[in-house]
Amino acid sequence: xxxxxxxxxxxxxxxxxxxxxxxxxxxxxxxxxxxxxxxxxxxxxxxxxxxxxxxxxxxxxxxxxxxxxxxxxxxxxxxxxxxxxxxxxxxxxxxxxxxxxxxxxxxxxxxxxxxxxxxxxxxxxxxxxxxxxxxxxxxxxxxxxxxxxxxxxxxxxxxxxxxxxxxxxxxxxxxxxxxxxxxxxxxxxxxxxxxxxxxxxxxxxxxxxxxxxxxxxxxxxxxxxxxxxxxxxxxxxxxxxxxxxxxxxxxxxxxxxxxxxxxxxxxxxxxxxxxxxxxxxxxxxxxxxxxxxxxxxxxxxxxxxxxxxxxxxxxxxxxxxxxxxxxxxxxxxxxxxxxxxxxxxxxxxxxxxxxxxxxxxxxxxxxxxxxxxxxxxxxxxxxxxxxxxxxxxxxxxxxxxxxxxxxxxxxxxxxxxxxxxxxxxxxxxxxxxxxxxxxxxxxxxxxxxxxxxxxxxxxxxxxxxxxxxxxxxxxxxxxxxxxxxxxxxxxxxxxxxxxxxxxxxxxxxxxxxxxxxxxxxxxxxxxxxxxx
Numbered sequence: 243x244x245x246x247x248x249x250x251x252x253x254x255x256x257x258x259x260x261x262x263x264x265x266x267x268x269x270x271x272x273x274x275x276x277x278x279x280x281x282x283x284x285x286x287x288x289x290x291x292x293x294x295x296x297x298x299x300x301x302x303x304x305x306x307x308x309x310x311x312x313x314x315x316x317x318x319x320x321x322x323x324x325x326x327x328x329x330x331x332x333x334x335x336x337x338x339x340x341x342x343x344x345x346x347x348x349x350x351x352x353x354x355x356x357x358x359x360x361x362x363x364x365x366x367x368x369x370x371x372x373x374x375x376x377x378x379x380x381x382x383x384x385x386x387x388x389x390x391x392x393x394x395x396x397x398x399x400x401x402x403x404x405x406x407x408x409x410x411x412x413x414x415x416x417x418x419x420x421x422x423x424x425x426x427x428x429x430x431x432x433x434x435x436x437x438x439x440x441x442x443x444x445x446x447x448x449x450x451x452x453x454x455x456x457x458x459x460x461x462x463x464x465x466x467x468x469x470x471x472x473x474x475x476x477x478x479x480x481x482x483x484x485x486x487x488x489x490x491x492x493x494x495x496x497x498x499x500x501x502x503x504x505x506x507x508x509x510x511x512x513x514x515x516x517x518x519x520x521x522x523x524x525x526x527x528x529x530x531x532x533x534x535x536x537x538x539x540x541x542x543x544x545x546x547x548x549x550x551x552x553x554x555x556x557x558x559x560x561x562x563x564x565x566x567x568x569x570x571x572x573x574x575x576x577x578x579x580x581x582x583x584x585x586x587x588x589x590x591x592x593x594x595x596x597x598x599x600x601x602x603x604x605x606x607x608x609x610x611x612x613x614x615x616x617x618x619x620x621x622x623x624x625x626x627x628x629x630x631x632x633x634x635x636x637x638x639x640x641x642x643x644x645x646x647x648x649x650x651x652x653x654x655x656x657x658x659x660x661x662x663x664x665x666x667x668x669x670x671x672x673x674x675x676x677x678x679x680x681x682x683x684x685x686x687x688x689x690x691x692x693x694x695x696x697x698x699x700x701x702x703x704x705x706x707x708x709x710x711x712x713x714x715x716x717x718x719x720x721x722x723x724x725x726x727x728x729x730x731x732x733x734x735x736x737x738x739x740x741x742x743x744x745x746x747x748x749x750x751x752x753x754x755x756x757x758x759x760x761x762x763x764x765x766x767x768x769x770x771x772x773x774x
Contacts (some may be wrong), residue, residue, distance in 0.1 A: 475637060589633070648762055
């Protein structure tokens with residue numbers, strides 16, 4: 243990026259900020275800007291006064307390198323390569339599945355994940371877990387809007403709801419008996435978390451109680467729950483969204499928990515969750531996160547297989563669905579400026595009760611609450627709001643039976659897909675794999691293996707240039723998403739400029755980006771087909 247372009251970025255930012263004025267932004271809609279879901283409306287108050295709570299607690303952008311405002315006098319887009327890498331790699335997470343013999347018998351070989359903030363703090367969330375009482379692993383990406391509260395809650399809770407939906411009656415009965423007897427409950431999930439992917443502990447007990455009510459409901463069914471995986475995922479998504487809505491309506495003496503429930507319900511989140519058990523891959527999607535499969539064909543070429551559809555105004559199926567659910571008199575007002583009721587880009591999401599509740603219920607809840615403006619919650623009823631709900635959290639579930647040529651799955655928030663096409667993403671992952679393998683000397687261990695021998699192997703790799711590459715593929719994708727020029731190559735000056743954009747400008751040029759890449763174990767998949 244040239245000095246001229248960098249200066250233009252800063253100049254256009256300052257002029258736009260001057261025209262808008264200063265204050266706290268809240269989201270509604272911007273016509274004709276595809277990359278931004280919400281319009282900036284400024285309030286006079288700060289969102290979280292002393293003593294109040296906020297769920298926006300996951301890692302924020304390293305402040306040492308990022309400008310906080312375009313009003314700064316000494317403004318620079320310059321970053322060293324080391325500073326760029328520090329920023330890009332701050333949210334890296336990776337995990338390899340191994341058995342006691344150091345081998346992977348799982349169809350998931352490993353996964354790598356990363357996040358990069360645009361909003362301050364970041365509104366995206368992610369989850370990854372191994373199911374301990376049922377088979378399989380789960381991976382989720384959650385894209386929040388109007389704050390991070392809903393995405394935070396969904397990332398903590400949804401995988402538990404899915405796991406409980408899959409558990410047999412006997413396991414549910416054992417858990418319920420343990421809780422009744424106040425005995426320890428066997429864990430349902432083993433989480434794989436980044437140190438900054440923390441739970442919101444203050445409300446976890448309430449979340450557990452409502453999860454318990456859910457499994458009690460499953461036990462009250464006359465027959466064995468026996469959900470198929472598709473049914474379990476759909477039921478879990480819908481039940482969690484219902485609980486989010488009911489929790490804010492229930493009487494709550496604890497002000498902190500009341501405020502959290504309000505923030506969760508009145509913000510929103512899209513979600514994409516993959517469940518992988520052997521060769522069976524299910525992807526449940528609500529909104530505009532996306533999952534894409536990378537396939538290596540027999541001739542060595544790569545192809546893509548999208549496993550989700552973006553739920554928005556550009557999808558004909560969604561348009562027809564909403565028209566079926568509402569009177570013909572509303573056909574022309576369901577989507578305005580390519581947004582649901584002129585408000586929201588995705589047409590499916592958790593939370594967002596402003597587009598689900600009646601006007602009367604919204605007024606009743608907010609009227610009886612504390613200073614909702616301090617929580618960054620505003621009562622806004624859009625025009626032509628006649629027959630709610632207009633929004634649903636019900637997911638579409640796609641099933642795919644894995645083959646040995648299916649090499650990886652990419653799940654990401656729309657911040658990635660706005661910058662890179664499905665095909666480009668698969669090409670980048672495939673190229674990264676090839677480049678890593680070219681630089682990687684064979685690991686032929688001499689027995690006994692000692693630390694000195696391993697150290698020499700690592701030095702060999704470093705001397706061949708491997709250390710200069712992004713080891714984490716999610717980082718590699720993010721680097722290309724924000725730093726690529728018109729030729730598809732990373733421009734260091736553009737990358738530095740995009741990373742130093744101040745908080746009051748960054749959202750105009752890029753969204754939060756969250757990426758998880760799951761690599762499949764081809765040998766395990768081939769073994770399955772040999773034995774079946």
